[in-house]
Amino acid sequence: MRELKIIKPGLLTTVQDAGRKGFQQYGVPVSGVMDHYAFEMANLLVGNDAAEAVLEATLLGPEIVFEADGLLAVTGGDLGAVFNGEPLPLWQAVPVTSGDKLAFKGIRSGCRCYIAISGGLQVPVIMGSRSTYTRGNLGGHQGRALKAGDNLSVGDSPLPAAALTQPAEKRQITPAYQYAKEITLRVVPGPQEDAFSTQGLETFYQQPYTVTNECDRMGYRLEGTPIAHEAGADIISDGIAMGAVQVPGHGMPIVMMADRQTTGGYTKIANVISADLPLMAQAKPGDILRFTKVTVEEAQHIWAARQQEMAAVKKALALNPREETPPAHENTPSAHENTPYRKELFRFRRGGRPYALVVEELEE
Incomplete structure (x- = not known):
């Protein structure tokens, strides 16, 4: 069985994903990760869907022993990550095998880090999300922060074996954010x-x-x-x-x-x-x-530019060949096949199921 074993939980380490959306009218908070950028980048680095469940650690990170092969990435704040006793570079995927250990020495910058492993964390899906809401004892691992002795299941890695031997420069990114005081x-x-x-x-x-x-x-x-x-x-x-x-x-x-x-x-x-x-x-x-x-318009332009940057990072990583295979309908002739247009593919998950949306923008 592919698992993570929690030796020390850190100050506050929880399972989180993109959040529990669509239930606020019933008084259920969204929860999910605090830093969506670091979260998505961690997943993309290890070949996961961008919304896969990860560990979010705050201020003092956990100590973890892996019983799963694949890729590991730590992004976000610098909490002094060490891997098998050696400093672990952030924003980079590294191969992990059974028996490897991840620990943290102490905070250097930022506040929270995100720990992703290829295959994602397989805790139960509650209301369409694996995120932990501790105040409501909902989701994640038993609705609470992790404790020493907890075991977490890891899904099957989506990566081909060749991805584990890619050069380091193919498995790292330069983050878009710097964390200052x-x-x-x-x-x-x-x-x-x-x-x-x-x-x-x-x-x-x-x-x-x-x-x-x-x-x-x-x-x-x-x-x-x-x-x-x-x-x-x-x-x-x-x-x-x-x-x-x-x-x-x-x-x-x-x-x-x-x-x-x-x-x-x-x-x-x-x-x-x-x-x-x-x-x-x-x-x-x-x-x-x-x-x-x-202004709202300025905020929208800033957000659109950030999304384009993230799309470029995803394309550059290209760890999972399946992500590069277009859905069948992309090869279907468009109603505007004689008109120049730009086509953009968006992948997302809802209710735990994957979807692909193709947007065609006509060029006048």
Whole structure:
């Protein structure tokens, strides 16, 4: 049986994937990974589907013994990974065989790392996801953070044997993010921006804020200059997106994250853009945050550019030949076969099942 054995669990190590989507109307949080970029890159490096389940470790990493052959990749924050006693390069896939050991010496940068192995972690799928929501004792491994002595099953590796002998340069990437102690986050205006005074808005965009010790997968409490409201901080509860910046009556912002509640009754001054959420996810107590405003259109362009970069990385890695085989319908003549067009393929999973979507963009 292909397994991982947890010798030491670290501070907080959980099984996570892209999240439990489609159930917020029932009060079920999305959960899933905090840093989607590092998560997807870890999976792509080892030849998995980008949404396969991985381990997310926070601040202090686990000690793991592998009883599965394949590829291993660690991405995200630098928690001092060592593999069989030697420093392990991040953002690179390395061959792993039964008996190999992964451990961590201590944090150097960032806050969270992602541990992926070819085949992915095979915990039960609950509501379409393998992610762990510890507050609800839901998903992952028995609905909780890992403990010493836990064993996790690993799926069959999707890789051909030749992938394990590829040169190192074919199994590594240069990450798009660097994790610093001072972070500038781009945000779009929140739905209650008009609830804040002019002075309050100037404070938010001009003053630095420090991440407090009250920061976890649910949200980050910040401290700094209080943000003034125009009238009050309470609203009729409405939905909360990941990266929403709530400001209660005391004026100190709270950035909501993966395990956030589905609705909330505090004014939201802004929302961190999707492309910068990985930076927010890697912030830790004592880090300094600054916020700068962009338009929704600018945020969309930034996100589209990031997606193109990730598509290029996926193509360059090309660890799994099956990923390069187009679905049958791509060879079917298009209704616009006499018209120049660009074709783009998107692969995704929903409810645990793989899908492929082909988008054809006509060129006028």
